[in-house]
Amino acid sequence: xxxxxxxxxxxxxxxxxxxxxxxxxxxxxxxxxxxxxxxxxxxxxxxxxxxxxxxxxxxxxxxxxxxxxxxxxxxxxxxxxxxxxxxxxxxxxxxxxxxxxxxxxxxxxxxxxxxxxxxxxxxxxxxxxxxxxxxxxxxxxxxxxxxxxxxxxxxxxxxxxxxxxxxxxxxxxxxxxxxxxxxxxxxxxxxxxxxxxxxxxxxxxxxxxxxxxxxxxxxxxxxxxxxxxxxxxxxxxxxxxxxxxxxxxxxxxxxxxxxxx
Amino acid sequence: xxxxxxxxxxxxxxxxxxxxxxxxxxxxxxxxxxxxxxxxxxxxxxxxxxxxxxxxxxxxxxxxxxxxxxxxxxxxxxxxxxxxxxxxxxxxxxxxxxxxxxxxxxxxxxxxxxxxxxxxxxxxxxxxxxxxxxxxxxxxxxxxxxxxxxxxxxxxxxxxxxxxxxxxxxxxxxxxxxxxxxxxxxxxxxxxxxxxxxxxxxxxxxxxxxxxxxxxxxxxxxxxxxxxxxxxxxxxxxxxxxxxxxxxxxxxxxxxxxxxxxxxxxxxxxxxxxxxxxxxx
Numbered sequence: 001x002x003x004x005x006x007x008x009x010x011x012x013x014x015x016x017x018x019x020x021x022x023x024x025x026x027x028x029x030x031x032x033x034x035x036x037x038x039x040x041x042x043x044x045x046x047x048x049x050x051x052x053x054x055x056x057x058x059x060x061x062x063x064x065x066x067x068x069x070x071x072x073x074x075x076x077x078x079x080x081x082x083x084x085x086x087x088x089x090x091x092x093x094x095x096x097x098x099x100x101x102x103x104x105x106x107x108x109x110x111x112x113x114x115x116x117x118x119x120x121x122x123x124x125x126x127x128x129x130x131x132x133x134x135x136x137x138x139x140x141x142x143x144x145x146x147x148x149x150x151x152x153x154x155x156x157x158x159x160x161x162x163x164x165x166x167x168x169x170x171x172x173x174x175x176x177x178x179x180x181x182x183x184x185x186x187x188x189x190x191x192x193x194x195x196x197x198x199x200x201x202x203x204x205x206x207x208x209x210x211x212x213x214x215x216x217x218x219x220x221x222x223x224x225x226x227x228x229x230x231x232x233x234x235x236x237x238x239x240x241x242x243x244x245x246x247x248x249x250x251x252x253x254x255x256x257x258x259x260x261x
Numbered sequence: 262x263x264x265x266x267x268x269x270x271x272x273x274x275x276x277x278x279x280x281x282x283x284x285x286x287x288x289x290x291x292x293x294x295x296x297x298x299x300x301x302x303x304x305x306x307x308x309x310x311x312x313x314x315x316x317x318x319x320x321x322x323x324x325x326x327x328x329x330x331x332x333x334x335x336x337x338x339x340x341x342x343x344x345x346x347x348x349x350x351x352x353x354x355x356x357x358x359x360x361x362x363x364x365x366x367x368x369x370x371x372x373x374x375x376x377x378x379x380x381x382x383x384x385x386x387x388x389x390x391x392x393x394x395x396x397x398x399x400x401x402x403x404x405x406x407x408x409x410x411x412x413x414x415x416x417x418x419x420x421x422x423x424x425x426x427x428x429x430x431x432x433x434x435x436x437x438x439x440x441x442x443x444x445x446x447x448x449x450x451x452x453x454x455x456x457x458x459x460x461x462x463x464x465x466x467x468x469x470x471x472x473x474x475x476x477x478x479x480x481x482x483x484x485x486x487x488x489x490x491x492x493x494x495x496x497x498x499x500x501x502x503x504x505x506x507x508x509x510x511x512x513x514x515x516x517x518x519x520x521x522x523x524x525x526x527x528x529x530x531x532x533x534x535x536x537x538x539x540x541x542x
Contacts, residue, residue, distance in 0.1 A: 150359050151359075152354065152356055152359025152360050153359065153360070153362060155323075155328055155354070155360070156352075156354070156360045156361075156362070158328060158345075158346055159326070159328075159346050159350065159351075159352045159374075160373050160374035160419070160423065161373075161374075161376070162348065167376075171373075171376075172362065175362070175364045175365075176362075176364070178364070252363055252364045252403055253363075253364070255403060255405070255406070256363050256403070256405045
């Protein structure tokens, strides 16, 4: 181990120092603002802690996160399952390409009013919207990942698996496509969080998105910012969790990339 | 001349009977990769197929292996027509980095073809195969952490672990450096001899073909057909220096070289300036 030099320390901490500077600027700007639209950071953070300690944690935040995760898991599972079918059985390609191109061009948030009209502002509606949002990137990346598997791997698989298509798929094609499927999952998770907020802004009576919208309506700007901060924290936490799982599952891929690049 | 068409005394295990392969090329044109290829490989025999680059050798190997369907003719293994990769074929491809699975450790790669065996037998087979290719202590590493030569040893071990009746090798040593190549050739000769393993090697390297094989089939340029069959009567075990200095070795080499450079039965033009005994494009 080399002792950390001044350079390496500053290199690593420079980003954090910049964050602190921005936070300071926010504080100063907030204190000088008379409109009430930009409360200083200190007030926002105090309010954030208060919200986290209140019953909003169990009434709004945790149910929101639970819906986001449920939608993400359902949408991803469907995306992987259909993606494997479409990616592996190439004969389906001519039938599916055009409809998929069309459907994925529809922004999922635009479907929220329709979903609310059909099912009301219910949990299944919200989970469904989140699932649909996560579904597309996972589906498209899975299809692409499976189609791009090196034919060399598949030939080896045909030699050493007695040729069963299912066994080739499970033992070779899926693992080989995992890096790209994971990319799809990562995007799907980000979209799930966005749709979690959006789905709670239509006729909802609880949830993080509702909290932010309701605070704005009541002109409780500090609470609104607190809601945004909590959303950022939730996003940070889930992404970090995802990265930890990804790092374990994909060590071979990172190692190989490190070798060749 | 030492050309001969003698048939070997041992029973035929693998044969190609009038194999041809035509496929549709990029611009929709019909490409005839393999014209008409027939040969036999007897049980326990080491056969090499040598030909100029671009003569459809890899297509031929894939067809023999059951990975491609021939357009004409038939491959027979153990008296049955080959329609897909048969049990009993171990195959080593040229590009080990596209053939070994990077998400599996060396041990798991070698055990890959043994899924139906009980765990303990799998472990034993893998250890035995890795010992045969002189690889120890790398079982828990990933293939991409090893050198090219070591990766090709892993690929050979993966084939050997299945206890194949035929070992098919497609330019297996073309992607490694010269010194490693000699080591791998010697190792292959040793393994085939020890196990009495029926081996079919496809290569563009004339020296390699003669050095390793009992019989060499010489292919023409595309559409390929067999120009000549050479029975290699050189003592075993073969030695890198002594065998390659043997006057008979040099005779065989000249014969094969002449056949490839001045094919009398073939009208397709072939490059006439060929460096050393290697035929390159």
